[in-house]
Amino acid sequence: MVDSLLLVFMFIAVLGIGSQWIAWKFQLPAIVVMSIAGLLAGPIFGLINPEQEFGELYRPFISIAVAIILFEGSLNLNFKELKGLGKPVFRIITWGAFIAWILGSLTAYYVAGLSLAVAFVIGGIFIVTGPTVILPLLRQSKLKPTPAKILKWEGIVVDPFGALLAVFAFEIILFISSDSRDASSLFLFFLASFFAVLLGYIFGKLIGWFFEAGHIPEFLKSPTVLSAVIACFTIADEVWHETGLLAVTAMGMTLANLGISSIKDMRHFKENISILLISTVFILLTASLTMDTLKDVFRPEIIGYVLLMLFVVRPLSIFLSTIGSGLSIQEKTLIGWIAPRGIVALTVASYFAGVLEDEGFQGASLVTSLTFALVFATVCAHGFSIGWLAKKLNLSSDGKPGAIIVGSNRFSVSLAKVMEELGIPVLVVDSSWGRLYSARRAGVAHNHGEILSEQMEYTIDFTPYDYLISASEYDSYNALVSSTFIPEFGRKNVYRLPRQNHSGDQLDDIDHTIGGQELFRPAEGLEELKYKIKAGYVFRKTTLTEQYTCEEYLRDRDKETILLFVLKQSKQLEFFIEGVDTTAQPGDIIVSMTPPSKEFNKIKQKLEGKNKSESDRLKT
Known part of the structure; x- marks a missing residue:
């Protein structure tokens, strides 16, 4: 039995929060873990008896x-x-x-x-x-x-x-x-x-x-x-x-x-x-x-x-x-x-x-x-x-964790499109019908409304979405949206586009705690990303294998390739961020924006390989 009341307080707090962490870590019901922890500490091992020790305060x-x-x-x-x-x-x-x-x-x-x-x-x-x-x-x-x-x-x-x-x-x-x-x-x-x-x-x-x-x-x-x-x-x-x-x-x-x-x-x-x-x-x-x-x-x-x-x-x-x-x-x-x-x-x-x-x-x-x-x-x-x-009973929104992308533009719609192709639930949100035209034309799921308004809590079901990406043309708005939704999604799952070098707001002195994490690697602002899509950059999905590992992929990639995210076999998304090591295992899919020349060479190599195989077949 613990004699000090202060130690009892500490023990209870550690057990409670520790139980919550174990439940989160191993995807267990928190109430079950806490109940077992309390039984072990109390009647089974007799370490504490709160009702007796707290007395009239209990x-x-x-x-x-x-x-x-x-x-x-x-x-x-x-x-x-x-x-x-x-x-x-x-x-x-x-x-x-x-x-x-x-x-x-x-x-x-x-x-x-x-x-x-x-x-x-x-x-x-x-x-x-x-x-x-x-x-x-x-x-x-x-x-x-x-x-x-x-x-x-x-x-x-x-x-x-x-x-x-x-x-x-x-x-x-x-x-x-x-x-x-x-x-x-x-x-x-x-x-x-x-x-x-x-x-x-x-x-x-x-x-x-x-x-x-x-x-x-x-x-x-x-x-x-x-x-x-x-x-x-x-x-x-x-x-x-x-x-x-x-x-x-x-x-x-x-x-x-x-x-x-x-x-x-x-x-x-x-x-x-x-x-x-x-x-x-x-x-x-x-x-x-x-x-x-x-x-x-x-x-x-x-x-x-x-x-x-x-x-x-x-x-x-x-x-x-x-x-x-x-x-x-x-x-x-x-x-x-x-x-x-x-x-x-x-x-x-x-x-x-x-x-x-x-x-x-x-x-x-x-x-x-x-x-x-x-x-x-x-x-x-x-x-x-x-x-x-x-x-x-088909009453669960289970599946691959989805993403909400705030801001409709050429890049965000293209990103949403490739996510949909991978089976990732995605929703593009914008307050302008005009900007949403590209999302409508691409057939991407979209919602018209201001994400920061209270009404959006009742018009959007946030359950399928674990990630939020703020990708509007305004750096200050991206920072505000990210900061607003950090309590909902968690700091680890909220992202925004890097600050723009040639346009947008100048937020060089912004506190690093404001807004979400900056995407991607290498970091590119929205204008640069839109320009590269216009120049012919394509979204490429590369599945890693035991023979073609992440290290080989990173070594072979074109230096102009922009690494976007990894779709894990566990269905989780892991985005590439400057200064953060992102790993990928065999079976994972790396999504990137590849320069047109690199993609052209890939297609050319595939065609040459196909023609060579056909020629060899005819000779035999």
């Missing part, structure tokens, strides 16, 4: 962390996303949640052996999925827009309602079983819930007004929002336990739909914090479990309950609630399978386990074991299967 810390995570998720709930999806989303978060509650409660009563009172409380908790588990899975699986948006909305909106449903069920149970309670307690519960929604709405509107009116400087905006989230959650939760989650969800949705200019910066800030909190909270929760809890997980009634929740309750609730909603059978199947439970289920269940046990309800001692069994089973089953199932 529950408040987790509650605030969950509130921040839920708020960050709700910041993504813009009603514009619901265009065409309003009916299925509404049905799933209302009728679907209700059906899941009833079926889940009856399953807990008849299969898990809980009392009817405890079963209905647990049934309410288990309708939640939540952003802590859904959003990482969506990033990993690259689902098509419709199922991805439905799962995201369900996960974030139902999260607070699951907690409230459990509270409501608990109040009903106490009202029925106690002679001293009257209907006023139920009325107060509904009043507190309404107050929480109103409080969240007011907080969101006030923050929006302060921001837009310029009463808060830029450097204080993110800290102000963070403080407001904690205040909003705490006030509502002090009025009535578990209503704080509803308050922060209402606050986040209000801000998301106000159209605030700085909402994207806040979203990135909160997303970074959420990743840290998700990592640490999952370690905290799993490391605080006991060996007795883990042993109870393997009881037959708990295993049976989990299997029925996975294969009967969830699919049935989705299929029944989405009748006539317009969803395809494939979409219903995927959504009906994916329902991982996460932090909210664990935290709310652990709270009610103690309360129900204190009230003397039968089966309350099994609540924690039952919850962990369902959480671990769902994050494993759904985490490992979502990608496979999405491919089987």
Whole structure:
């Protein structure tokens, strides 16, 4: 056991972020890795016991962390996303949640052996999925827009309602079983819930007004929002336990739909914090479990309950609630399978386990074991299967990672054309119909619009694209576009054309951290690239073999050849950049711009070889 509380903090942070890195490195579900890390550090090897070591700080810390995570998720709930999806989303978060509650409660009563009172409380908790588990899975699986948006909305909106449903069920149970309670307690519960929604709405509107009116400087905006989230959650939760989650969800949705200019910066800030909190909270929760809890997980009634929740309750609730909603059978199947439970289920269940046990309800001692069994089973089953199932149902945007090219011109369209020939998803984006003429004529996928406008988030599905290349005629615009999309694509996957030597903006003093990486090798500005295409340069695709290696290719190439990128056998793209070593293996394809003389000689050699072979054949 680690004795120092400071060392415990460090250990938890390292385990959490280390688990995220391992998950990213080996393409594993992050929640699964974090759960295993927490179990190993806690009940299995006994290195830490956060609940015991943190004492009274344990529950408040987790509650605030969950509130921040839920708020960050709700910041993504813009009603514009619901265009065409309003009916299925509404049905799933209302009728679907209700059906899941009833079926889940009856399953807990008849299969898990809980009392009817405890079963209905647990049934309410288990309708939640939540952003802590859904959003990482969506990033990993690259689902098509419709199922991805439905799962995201369900996960974030139902999260607070699951907690409230459990509270409501608990109040009903106490009202029925106690002679001293009257209907006023139920009325107060509904009043507190309404107050929480109103409080969240007011907080969101006030923050929006302060921001837009310029009463808060830029450097204080993110800290102000963070403080407001904690205040909003705490006030509502002090009025009535578990209503704080509803308050922060209402606050986040209000801000998301106000159209605030700085909402994207806040979203990135909160997303970074959420990743840290998700990592640490999952370690905290799993490391605080006991060996007795883990042993109870393997009881037959708990295993049976989990299997029925996975294969009967969830699919049935989705299929029944989405009748006539317009969803395809494939979409219903995927959504009906994916329902991982996460932090909210664990935290709310652990709270009610103690309360129900204190009230003397039968089966309350099994609540924690039952919850962990369902959480671990769902994050494993759904985490490992979502990608496979999405491919089987043709609901995945899987394939070669694609590229968005900003700016339509002779070079960018030619580059897009050669990418399409290699099967790489590509999209040329430009705000000018005139400039897009070349893309339309070449038959290249294109989109008319300003890439920097907020509207583009709803008109372009960014899921198939892993790379962004800014290739307009203006150096300053390329730098701005690249800087804007670095948080979305990652600094490693955002590129821009080199600064132009003879035209365009003069940005010699630009900070090296602004904008993406400069393409290609040797570096050529847009004007030079367009001139070379006009002069007859052609795009050439060279497949490397064991006999013709990358070293031989680089040695044989014409000194005027411009190296563009390598298409790896793994389907990844690796662009040539000055000062960065780009390697290629047998089976990889090197794409380059080759001078016409070099290409002419290649064709001539092929024709001579063909004529010689034909002559030899005739002689024989």
